[in-house]
Amino acid sequence: MDKKALTRKIKLKALELGFSKVGVTTAADFPEYEQELKARPDYAPWINNPGAGYLIDGCRPGTFYPEGKAIICAVYGYGDILFPEELTAHVGRIYLSRSYRPLNESVSGLRANEFKNFIKSLGIAVYEGGIDVPQRMACARAGVTTYGKNNFAYTEEDGSFITLYTFLVDTELEYDEPTVTRKCPPDCRQCMDACPTQAIAQAGRLLPMKCVLMNNMRSTVIPDELRAGIDTRIHGCDACQLACPRNRKVLAKAARKEPYLEELKKDFDLERMLLLDEDYYRAVVYPIMYNYIRDLDVFRRNAAIALGNTGDPSHIPALKKALDNENPLVRDAAQWAIDKLSAN
Template sequence: MDKKLLTSKIKRRALELGFAKVGITTADDFPEYEAELHDRPGYRPWINPDRSEDPERSYLIEGVRPRGIMPGAKSIVCAVYDYSRLAYPEELTASVARAYLSRAYVPLPDSICGLRARALHDYLTSLGCRVYDGDKELPQRLCCARAGVTTYGRNNFAYAEDCGSFVILYTYLTEAELEYDAPTVRCDCPSGCRKCVEACPTGALYAPGKLAPQRCLLYSHMRDSAVPADIMEANGTLIHGCDRCQTACPRNIPVMRGAAEKDPFLELLKREFDLEKILFMDDAYYERVVRPIMYNYIRKPEVFRRNAAIAIGNTNDAGYIPALKTAIERGEPIVREAAAWALERIGGGPR
């Protein structure tokens, strides 16, 4: 099959499967990405190539040379999933970022999004395109910009036309030679705009396009050690991720205004979601309410409980005082510490 027909078939199938955009770029190296990683302070844990510091981490540097992880690779198929159209319940967005509510980011294999991602992979192989199946990650945002389907935002997110930054990116490295799209590696944010920087509650986004990852709220939600007091205070009621640099963005305002579709599962979940129940959650509640939308990073139940305690502390609701006192008495060490902070913040007494 000639590459023009092959490319056409792939793009048509991706759109049929429900992806909003699809583009293709070369498997050439990404030297600018490598340089940026080394230039950013605080990124050392994510670029250690020998994984000696933490063998469980995914090291971003490994995907900089696609042919190093798949000799003979020629193309990268880039697909964009749009999760912007949902009217996400406020009962959930107060605590969980939209990307996780969409269940599209690193989707579970048996989920709708997981099946969609696998279906495109399988379609590529059915056409004779050998696809990389290893665990090393490509720089997805740069792949998709080089494939002409996204641009950059000053908040470090990728933006797709009509979707804003509420997109999940999927990349498929293949040995097939395909037709390549014109790159859109650029930032289309309004000149001089700093709304995302100003909206960042912890200063993690310290300049346009510059992020200190260990100051990001998501990083604090993932850690199983103590969270600094200033980050707890800035956290609000979030327990998994943060959308503030996205919801403040002028490029996203029209998209958010047009969001009208309801997700029946999230509508069900909003009636079951409760911070106090997460503070004391058992396995059944975790499986029914927490895991379906927050399976990405956190594996220890006590981390969710700790995050719930911090969120409760920022509600200023004295009705939570009995629950916090119980958590101090019965919780795991990181839960007790967060609950004590929360109790003092609400006004239920010193530690």
């Protein structure tokens, strides 16, 4: 089969499986991405950690997979989902979609694995060593996404409400024209102004340690000056995406309710997360927040801060119970929340 026919066969399968877009780029290195990372001192924890399989490691596919000839880039769009407000106040939409680094047994995990297995069935080897290529840059190089000032990748159909998948393979395919561009209006800064912790310093420049998600993840004390901006978010933030003019049509058209989330929202409760037990974690928290946080006390800490930002003093009794937690991280956040709610 010639590479044109092979590429078309792969693309059709991706669309059949439910990916919204698919493109192909070369397996060439990403020197511009590596250079940009090294120019940002605030990214030092992610580039001075060789072997972590994250950020800097993926910039040179030729080093860790010299057999590589192409990168197949697939996009899953979830912009049509009308996510429940009971959940979006606390959890980012990408995590509610369960498509980012999906669990193998999930629908998104099954989709990704089925696509990978299909590629392999064509006699194509797929790299499975655990290092990720720069997905946003790969997808733009493959012509399926563009950039936003808020650091997100975009498609015309789903805006920035997308998840990217990349498959590094050993076979030469037909490559697509790149779309490495930023389609935001030059004078627009709505995403930057909307960031609750002012983590977007300038177009395309994120200050990671001010980002809501990074603070949700951290296992150290969240600085007091960031806590109010975090609001009731416990796992991710959509503020810059919601403010983006490029997403307005997507948000206006979102109408598909997902039955699973409609049921899950009935069980979601910040006080139960504050006093989190294993059963509640497995039933309600893990299915939508399995991505980064492994320590349950980090969830408890996040819930304490969220409760403190509700302005509702009826949560004080639960927060007082949290003062018995052995972890000072949780006690500190619970006391902060009590003090804030008592002052209201």
